[in-house]
Amino acid sequence: MLYTFFLVASRADMDAQRKLEGLDPTVIFERLCADILLNFWGGPSELSGAMVFGTARERASHNSKFESNIEHLCSSLREGRGWKTGARKPGAGDGKLDIVVWRVFSDGRSGGLVGFGQCKTGVHWKTHLTRLRPRGFCQKYFQKPLAIDPIGVYMVPHRVEGSEWDDHTGEAGLLLDRCRLVQYGYNISKDVFGDCKIWLAAALKRQREAKFTL
DSSP: OHHHHHHHHHHSOSSSSOOBTTBOHHHHHHHHHHHHHHHHTTOOBTTEEEEEGGGSSOOSSHHHHHHHHHHHHHHHHTOSOSBOTTOOOOTTSOTTOOEEEEEOOTTOOSOOEEEEEEEOOSTTGGGGTTOOOHHHHHHHHBSSOOSSOOEEEEEOSSOOOHHHHHHHHHHHSEEEOHHHHHHTOOSOOHHHHHHHHHHHHHHHHHHHHHHHHO
16 A cells, blocks of 8 residues: 555645645655654664654744754754754755654763655655755754764655666665665554555545546
8 A cells, every 4th residue: 555655646746736635645755754764763662763853843833843843853862952042944944854763872872873854755856865964954953963974865755767776875865765665664653554545545536537537
Protein backbone atom coordinates (compact mmCIF):
# COMPACT_ATOMS: atom_id res chain seq x y z
CA MET A 1 0.00 0.00 0.00
CA LEU A 2 2.85 2.42 0.80
CA TYR A 3 4.40 1.91 -2.63
CA THR A 4 1.08 2.71 -4.28
CA PHE A 5 0.68 5.84 -2.16
CA PHE A 6 4.15 7.03 -3.17
CA LEU A 7 3.46 6.22 -6.83
CA VAL A 8 0.16 8.12 -6.89
CA ALA A 9 1.61 11.04 -4.91
CA SER A 10 4.47 11.32 -7.39
CA ARG A 11 2.03 11.60 -10.29
CA ALA A 12 -0.69 13.67 -8.63
CA ASP A 13 -1.00 17.41 -9.16
CA MET A 14 0.48 18.86 -5.99
CA ASP A 15 -0.73 22.38 -6.79
CA ALA A 16 -4.39 21.93 -7.68
CA GLN A 17 -6.95 19.85 -5.79
CA ARG A 18 -4.34 17.82 -3.97
CA LYS A 19 -6.41 17.69 -0.78
CA LEU A 20 -8.90 14.84 -0.66
CA GLU A 21 -11.17 13.93 2.25
CA GLY A 22 -9.67 16.93 4.02
CA LEU A 23 -6.19 15.38 3.87
CA ASP A 24 -3.09 16.93 2.32
CA PRO A 25 -0.78 14.28 0.78
CA THR A 26 2.30 16.46 1.33
CA VAL A 27 1.62 16.48 5.07
CA ILE A 28 0.96 12.72 5.06
CA PHE A 29 4.22 12.19 3.18
CA GLU A 30 6.19 14.15 5.78
CA ARG A 31 4.64 12.14 8.63
CA LEU A 32 5.34 8.87 6.82
CA CYS A 33 8.93 9.91 6.17
CA ALA A 34 9.44 10.74 9.85
CA ASP A 35 8.43 7.21 10.89
CA ILE A 36 10.45 5.63 8.08
CA LEU A 37 13.56 7.67 8.72
CA LEU A 38 13.44 6.82 12.42
CA ASN A 39 13.29 3.13 11.48
CA PHE A 40 16.43 3.62 9.39
CA TRP A 41 18.04 5.39 12.38
CA GLY A 42 17.49 2.28 14.51
CA GLY A 43 13.93 2.81 15.74
CA PRO A 44 12.37 4.77 18.60
CA SER A 45 13.89 4.71 22.07
CA GLU A 46 14.64 6.99 25.01
CA LEU A 47 17.75 8.11 23.14
CA SER A 48 16.31 8.49 19.65
CA GLY A 49 13.39 10.13 17.95
CA ALA A 50 12.03 12.01 14.96
CA MET A 51 10.32 15.37 14.68
CA VAL A 52 8.20 16.73 11.85
CA PHE A 53 9.54 20.22 12.22
CA GLY A 54 6.83 22.29 10.56
CA THR A 55 3.91 20.79 12.49
CA ALA A 56 5.62 19.51 15.62
CA ARG A 57 4.28 21.93 18.23
CA GLU A 58 1.23 24.16 17.99
CA ARG A 59 1.55 27.85 18.84
CA ALA A 60 -0.54 30.97 18.27
CA SER A 61 1.65 32.26 15.45
CA HIS A 62 4.22 30.83 13.07
CA ASN A 63 7.07 32.93 14.47
CA SER A 64 6.55 31.76 18.05
CA LYS A 65 6.06 28.18 16.83
CA PHE A 66 9.34 28.23 14.92
CA GLU A 67 11.27 29.48 17.95
CA SER A 68 9.53 26.94 20.17
CA ASN A 69 10.41 24.16 17.73
CA ILE A 70 14.08 25.16 17.89
CA GLU A 71 13.98 25.05 21.69
CA HIS A 72 12.25 21.67 21.67
CA LEU A 73 14.68 20.31 19.09
CA CYS A 74 17.80 21.39 20.99
CA SER A 75 16.38 19.84 24.15
CA SER A 76 15.85 16.55 22.29
CA LEU A 77 19.33 16.65 20.74
CA ARG A 78 20.90 17.60 24.09
CA GLU A 79 23.00 20.27 22.40
CA GLY A 80 22.65 23.49 20.47
CA ARG A 81 21.59 25.44 23.61
CA GLY A 82 18.29 26.56 22.12
CA TRP A 83 17.14 29.56 20.12
CA LYS A 84 19.82 32.03 19.05
CA THR A 85 18.88 35.44 20.43
CA GLY A 86 18.40 37.93 17.62
CA ALA A 87 18.12 35.32 14.90
CA ARG A 88 15.80 36.29 12.07
CA LYS A 89 12.87 33.93 11.70
CA PRO A 90 12.18 32.56 8.19
CA GLY A 91 8.83 34.27 7.63
CA ALA A 92 6.15 31.80 6.57
CA GLY A 93 8.57 28.91 6.02
CA ASP A 94 10.55 26.56 8.22
CA GLY A 95 14.05 27.21 6.95
CA LYS A 96 13.68 24.38 4.39
CA LEU A 97 13.73 21.85 7.26
CA ASP A 98 10.92 19.26 7.27
CA ILE A 99 12.13 16.42 9.51
CA VAL A 100 14.80 15.95 12.15
CA VAL A 101 15.88 12.49 13.29
CA TRP A 102 18.44 11.72 15.99
CA ARG A 103 20.17 9.10 18.08
CA VAL A 104 22.16 10.33 21.08
CA PHE A 105 24.13 8.81 23.97
CA SER A 106 23.14 8.33 27.59
CA ASP A 107 26.22 10.23 28.78
CA GLY A 108 24.53 13.49 27.76
CA ARG A 109 27.56 14.73 25.85
CA SER A 110 27.38 16.28 22.39
CA GLY A 111 28.12 14.42 19.18
CA GLY A 112 25.01 12.38 18.43
CA LEU A 113 23.92 11.14 15.01
CA VAL A 114 21.48 13.73 13.60
CA GLY A 115 19.74 13.92 10.24
CA PHE A 116 18.06 16.98 8.74
CA GLY A 117 15.50 15.92 6.16
CA GLN A 118 13.62 17.58 3.35
CA CYS A 119 10.55 16.05 1.68
CA LYS A 120 9.41 16.86 -1.85
CA THR A 121 6.38 15.43 -3.63
CA GLY A 122 5.93 17.63 -6.70
CA VAL A 123 7.35 17.26 -10.18
CA HIS A 124 9.97 19.96 -9.54
CA TRP A 125 11.76 18.05 -6.76
CA LYS A 126 15.10 18.14 -8.60
CA THR A 127 15.32 21.93 -8.25
CA HIS A 128 15.31 21.68 -4.43
CA LEU A 129 18.18 19.21 -3.97
CA THR A 130 20.64 21.74 -2.59
CA ARG A 131 18.33 24.14 -0.75
CA LEU A 132 18.61 22.64 2.75
CA ARG A 133 22.00 23.38 4.31
CA PRO A 134 22.15 21.63 7.72
CA ARG A 135 25.29 23.40 8.97
CA GLY A 136 23.96 26.79 7.90
CA PHE A 137 20.62 26.11 9.60
CA CYS A 138 22.34 25.35 12.92
CA GLN A 139 24.60 28.38 12.67
CA LYS A 140 21.64 30.61 11.92
CA TYR A 141 19.17 29.46 14.57
CA PHE A 142 21.06 27.62 17.34
CA GLN A 143 23.02 29.34 20.08
CA LYS A 144 25.80 26.86 19.41
CA PRO A 145 26.25 24.71 16.28
CA LEU A 146 26.13 20.95 16.78
CA ALA A 147 29.45 19.23 17.44
CA ILE A 148 28.91 17.05 14.35
CA ASP A 149 27.12 18.52 11.35
CA PRO A 150 23.73 16.89 10.71
CA ILE A 151 23.48 14.59 7.72
CA GLY A 152 21.37 16.00 4.91
CA VAL A 153 18.50 13.69 3.93
CA TYR A 154 16.29 14.07 0.86
CA MET A 155 13.07 12.06 0.52
CA VAL A 156 10.88 11.81 -2.57
CA PRO A 157 7.99 9.52 -3.59
CA HIS A 158 9.57 9.20 -7.04
CA ARG A 159 11.80 6.43 -8.40
CA VAL A 160 15.22 7.94 -8.99
CA GLU A 161 16.98 6.57 -12.06
CA GLY A 162 20.34 4.88 -11.61
CA SER A 163 22.01 7.23 -14.08
CA GLU A 164 21.10 10.19 -11.85
CA TRP A 165 21.64 8.56 -8.46
CA ASP A 166 25.23 9.54 -7.72
CA ASP A 167 24.77 13.13 -8.84
CA HIS A 168 21.60 13.63 -6.79
CA THR A 169 23.13 11.99 -3.72
CA GLY A 170 26.17 14.23 -4.04
CA GLU A 171 23.92 17.28 -4.12
CA ALA A 172 21.33 16.35 -1.48
CA GLY A 173 23.03 13.86 0.86
CA LEU A 174 21.30 10.67 1.97
CA LEU A 175 18.73 10.04 -0.77
CA LEU A 176 15.57 8.01 -0.15
CA ASP A 177 13.35 7.40 -3.15
CA ARG A 178 10.14 5.39 -2.93
CA CYS A 179 11.88 2.00 -3.07
CA ARG A 180 14.16 2.90 -0.17
CA LEU A 181 11.23 4.37 1.75
CA VAL A 182 9.25 1.16 1.31
CA GLN A 183 12.21 -0.91 2.54
CA TYR A 184 11.98 0.79 5.96
CA GLY A 185 8.23 1.40 5.85
CA TYR A 186 7.27 -0.76 8.83
CA ASN A 187 5.86 0.17 12.23
CA ILE A 188 4.10 3.20 10.77
CA SER A 189 1.91 4.87 13.38
CA LYS A 190 -1.77 3.95 13.05
CA ASP A 191 -3.05 7.49 12.54
CA VAL A 192 -0.55 8.20 9.75
CA PHE A 193 -1.22 4.87 8.06
CA GLY A 194 -4.98 5.47 8.34
CA ASP A 195 -4.74 8.92 6.73
CA CYS A 196 -2.56 7.43 4.00
CA LYS A 197 -5.19 4.79 3.19
CA ILE A 198 -8.05 7.34 3.15
CA TRP A 199 -6.25 9.76 0.81
CA LEU A 200 -5.07 6.99 -1.50
CA ALA A 201 -8.56 5.53 -1.84
CA ALA A 202 -9.95 8.96 -2.68
CA ALA A 203 -7.16 9.65 -5.19
CA LEU A 204 -7.66 6.33 -6.99
CA LYS A 205 -11.42 6.92 -7.08
CA ARG A 206 -10.90 10.34 -8.64
CA GLN A 207 -8.59 8.88 -11.26
CA ARG A 208 -11.13 6.20 -12.20
CA GLU A 209 -13.90 8.76 -12.47
CA ALA A 210 -11.74 11.04 -14.62
CA LYS A 211 -10.97 8.20 -17.05
CA PHE A 212 -14.65 7.24 -17.18
CA THR A 213 -15.73 10.75 -18.17
CA LEU A 214 -13.16 11.12 -20.96
